[in-house]
Amino acid sequence: MIDGLVQLLIWQGLGELVSILFLPNIPGPVLGLLFLLAFLLIKGEVNQPLGMVADSFRQHLGLLFVPASVGVILFLPDLKTHALAVTAALLISVVLTIATTALVLKFFAKRSHDE
Amino acid sequence: MMNERLPIAEIWVYLSGSPLFALILTLATYQLGYTLYVKANRNPIVNPVAISVLLATFCIYAIDMPYEKYFEGAQFVHFLLGTATVALAVPIYRGCNSLKGKLIPMSLALLIGSAVSIGSAVSIASVLGAGDNIVGSMYAKSVTAPIAMGIAERIHVSPTLTAVFTVATGMLGAILAPFIMNFLRIGPWWIRGTAIGVGAHGLGITRAFSVNEEAGTYASMAMGLNGVLSAVLLPVVVNYLRS
Numbered sequence: 001m002i003d004g005l006v007q008l009l010i011w012q013g014l015g016e017l018v019s020i021l022f023l024p025n026i027p028g029p030v031l032g033l034l035f036l037l038a039f040l041l042i043k044g045e046v047n048q049p050l051g052m053v054a055d056s057f058r059q060h061l062g063l064l065f066v067p068a069s070v071g072v073i074l075f076l077p078d079l080k081t082h083a084l085a086v087t088a089a090l091l092i093s094v095v096l097t098i099a100t101t102a103l104v105l106k107f108f109a110k111r112s113h114d115e
Numbered sequence: 116m117m118n119e120r121l122p123i124a125e126i127w128v129y130l131s132g133s134p135l136f137a138l139i140l141t142l143a144t145y146q147l148g149y150t151l152y153v154k155a156n157r158n159p160i161v162n163p164v165a166i167s168v169l170l171a172t173f174c175i176y177a178i179d180m181p182y183e184k185y186f187e188g189a190q191f192v193h194f195l196l197g198t199a200t201v202a203l204a205v206p207i208y209r210g211c212n213s214l215k216g217k218l219i220p221m222s223l224a225l226l227i228g229s230a231v232s233i234g235s236a237v238s239i240a241s242v243l244g245a246g247d248n249i250v251g252s253m254y255a256k257s258v259t260a261p262i263a264m265g266i267a268e269r270i271h272v273s274p275t276l277t278a279v280f281t282v283a284t285g286m287l288g289a290i291l292a293p294f295i296m297n298f299l300r301i302g303p304w305w306i307r308g309t310a311i312g313v314g315a316h317g318l319g320i321t322r323a324f325s326v327n328e329e330a331g332t333y334a335s336m337a338m339g340l341n342g343v344l345s346a347v348l349l350p351v352v353v354n355y356l357r358s
Contacts, residue, residue, distance in 0.1 A: 005198075012201045027265030029200035030346040033339075036204035046205055054205035057198070061317050062164035062282075063145045064196045065260045067137075067189035069168040069282060071275030073175065073182055078248060085243030089253055090280060093236035094287045097257060098295050098314035101228035101337075105306040106299075108220035 004053030011036045137188025144170040159289035159322055164282050200261040200342075207339035210332045213305075221309060225341050228313040232257040233349075252276035254349060256284045259316040262342040270353045281316070288315025289322040304330040312337030 015032025023031065040046060046054075072079070079086060148166030155161040175185050186193070214221070236253040251272030255263035260281045267277040292311045301307055308330030311319035316338045324331030 008198050008201050011204075012197050015201065016197075025269060025350045026346055027197075027200075027262065027269060029197035029265060030262055030343060032197075032201040033204045033207075034343065036201055037208055040204060040208040041211070046208060051205060054202040057195075057202040058206060060145075060149075061199055061259075061261070062162075063142070063167070064192055064199055065264070065278045065282070066141050066145055066164060066167045066171065067186060067193040068196075068264060068275050068278045069164065070141075070171050070175065070185060070189070071182055072168065072279045073172050075248070075273070075276055075279075078246060082240075082243070082245040082249055085240050085245035086249060086280075088243060089236045089240040089245070090256070090283050091287060092239055093232055093253075093257075094284050094314055095291060095295060096235050097228050097232035098288060098292050098310045099299060100231045101224045101313045102296060102299060102301045102306055102310035104224040104227050105220055105309055106301060108223070109303065109306065112220075 001049060001052060004047075004049035004051070007047075007050050008032075008036075008053060011039075134188030134191065137185045138191065140171050140174055140185070141167070141189045141192055144174075157321065157325055159286055159318055162282070162286050162318065165286065168279075168282070196261040196264065200265070203259070203261075203339050203342070206335040210336035210339075213329075213332055214336060217305070221337065221340065222344075224309060225313055225337060225344060228310070229257060229341060229345060232314070248273055248276060252280055254353060255345065256280040257314060257316065257341070258345045259338050259342050260285075262346050266346055266349050269350045282318075285315050285318030289318040292319060292322065293326075305333045308333030309337040313341050316341075 012029055012032040014035055015030070016028030018031050019026055019028035145163060145167040147170070148161075148163030151166060152158075152161045152163045171185075175182065233254055236256060237250055240250045240253050251270070252267065254270060254272065255266040255277050258266060258281070260278055263277050263281045264274040267274040288311060292307075292315060296307050296310070301310070304327045308323045308327070311323050311330070312334035315322070320331060320334040320338055323334040
């Protein structure tokens with residue numbers, strides 16, 4: 001368990017380092033993700049402690065963004081004034097996103113089927 | 116009378132001053148939300164994050180605790196977001212095998228899907244007169260929350276509003292996706308999974324896995340790819356649009 005966490009923290013540290021030194025536009029953890037992915041592809045397997053920690057993180061990913069989301073309290077007046085804009089933007093956008101993605105893939109699948 | 120009340124007041128001063136209170140509040144409300152979620156057969160409407168945020172917000176509002184004070188304690192949980200982002204490499208790696216020959220259509224669908232997501236949300240919000248704060252936080256809302264908040268910091272918009280919009284998007288997407296797919300007559304599981312992964316990130320994946328294993332794997336891949344592509348491209352696009 002600790003073993004897996006140490007691995008993740010080291011990849012994260014490496015990502016932060018590269019982000020600060022060379023690629024300030026990309027968040028350090030995303031670079032850490034890419035480094036770890038490259039490492040896994042080269043090694044060809046996920047070691048057990050790493051897999052265990054990664055699975056528990058994935059299962060409770062939601063918990064980790066509670067602290068930031070509680071900050072919504074600072075924006076309540078703003079959100080109340082623009083409730084319609086926020087609701088409409090979120091609702092319409094999510095429907096369009098899912099529909100477009102599915103239709104693009106359907107188009108490709110059909111084309112490769114016809115060939 | 117005073118003697119009896121004083122110790123409790125002192126204990127309260129001590130507790131609310133230490134990180135412990137915020138940590139307990141965060142974890143306990145999430146635990147409650149998660150228990151309800153499992154009890155409700157993992158129905159996306161009973162979202163543990165939404166429950167936890169509602170309860171915790173209500174509590175700190177009721178006891179008049181400033182958000183900065185709460186965050187001082189809760190930052191220990193917040194810090195792990197970065198580590199959890201790195202851990203996403205594992206599900207992406209596991210899904211790589213199923214990607215054979217589908218990388219190009221998937222990447223294209225991701226790019227078009229993300230563009231539609233950002234374009235529609237940002238334009239609707241600004242046409243309806245929302246402020247810069249709200250409009251800016253619409254950019255990263257279809258990306259998985261830990262990456263979305265990293266992007267928000269890079270493009271100088273509120274990570275908080277971004278996180279809130281992200282959670283709302285995940286809930287809406289997970290609830291609506293099956294209806295959209297059936298309406299469009301989309302059959303193959305890999306297409307349904309990919310679309311829900313792009314539109315509804317983490318919550319979409321949970322929903323996809325509960326329906327079909329293949330859909331879940333593709334949803335994880337799509338969410339991971341979407342996150343990485345957005346993290347690389349969004350700051351560039353936003354800076355270009357603003358200049």
